[in-house]
Amino acid sequence: MNAAGNPSAKISAIGILGGTFNPIHFGHLRMAQELADALNLDEVRFIPAANPPHKDTPTTTAQHRAAMVQLGIADNKTFVFDDRELHRSGASYTLDTLHSLREELGEKTSITLFMGSDAFTKFDTWHRWQEIIQLCHIALVQRPQQRGHDHKLSKALETFLHNHYTENPDDLHNHASGFATMRHITALDISSTAIRNALQHGESVRYLMPDNVMDYIQKYHLYR
Ligand code: ATP
Numbered sequence: 001m002n003a004a005g006n007p008s009a010k011i012s013a014i015g016i017l018g019g020t021f022n023p024i025h026f027g028h029l030r031m032a033q034e035l036a037d038a039l040n041l042d043e044v045r046f047i048p049a050a051n052p053p054h055k056d057t058p059t060t061t062a063q064h065r066a067a068m069v070q071l072g073i074a075d076n077k078t079f080v081f082d083d084r085e086l087h088r089s090g091a092s093y094t095l096d097t098l099h100s101l102r103e104e105l106g107e108k109t110s111i112t113l114f115m116g117s118d119a120f121t122k123f124d125t126w127h128r129w130q131e132i133i134q135l136c137h138i139a140l141v142q143r144p145q146q147r148g149h150d151h152k153l154s155k156a157l158e159t160f161l162h163n164h165y166t167e168n169p170d171d172l173h174n175h176a177s178g179f180a181t182m183r184h185i186t187a188l189d190i191s192s193t194a195i196r197n198a199l200q201h202g203e204s205v206r207y208l209m210p211d212n213v214m215d216y217i218q219k220y221h222l223y224r
């Protein structure tokens with residue numbers, strides 16, 4: 001990683017995927033892979049949240065969640081673990097994370113924030129959400145409908161999408177921020193919630209997440 005104010009010439013476009021990762025699973029990994037390919041990104045940063053403002057405090061410590069992310073992405077050269085939210089106290093705001101990434105990478109690097117459709121429906125409740133698009137692009141992916149969840153967008157979000165929307169990946173590459181796009185990816189109806197429930201009931205979670213993450217969960221008796 002580069003020191004602040006010393007942006008790398010090599011990295012021109014990155015993706016970032018924030019989440020609780022409680023635990024990481026193939027839904028996260030496949031989405032990151034397909035967006036990295038579709039948008040021709042140099043790397044994807046996985047950024048676990050310490051203290052997600054929109055969720056109750058996760059039952060699993062940030063250290064365990066971070067360790068599982070590191071294991072899950074270990075064999076992929078494009079995927080990078082980024083622990084900057086774990087070093088901040090208080091709530092993890094994406095806006096702060098983006099300011100900190102800009103300090104590291106400079107103003108010219110294209111940064112694209114990845115989001116599942118479930119996360120985007122609540123985007124207009126995020127801390128100073130309208131400023132976020134000034135610091136990054138947003139790439140949305142359809143998440144398979146989850147029972148009981150409402151995926152309808154607010155008027156504000158519809159207008160937001162309309163104002164920033166592009167289908168052209170070059171727009172995201174040629175600008176550092178400011179565009180929103182939607183991409184179709186392989187639909188994987190996998191969630192951390194369902195995985196935690198399965199584990200609690202002693203069911204197998206094989207083929208939903210990497211084996212080394214499963215081994216870690218077993219070793220530390222998580223989600224029992
Ligand atoms: P939980 O059930 O605990 O909320 P989760 O599976 O939703 O966990 P998060 O860590 O909350 O995982 O998600 C981080 C980001 O990854 C969000 O933007 C979310 O929409 C996206 N995401 C998670 N799972 C998938 C999936 N299966 N397909 C597409 N996007 C996903």
Ligand code: MG
Pocket residue numbers: none
């Ligand atoms: Mg979620």
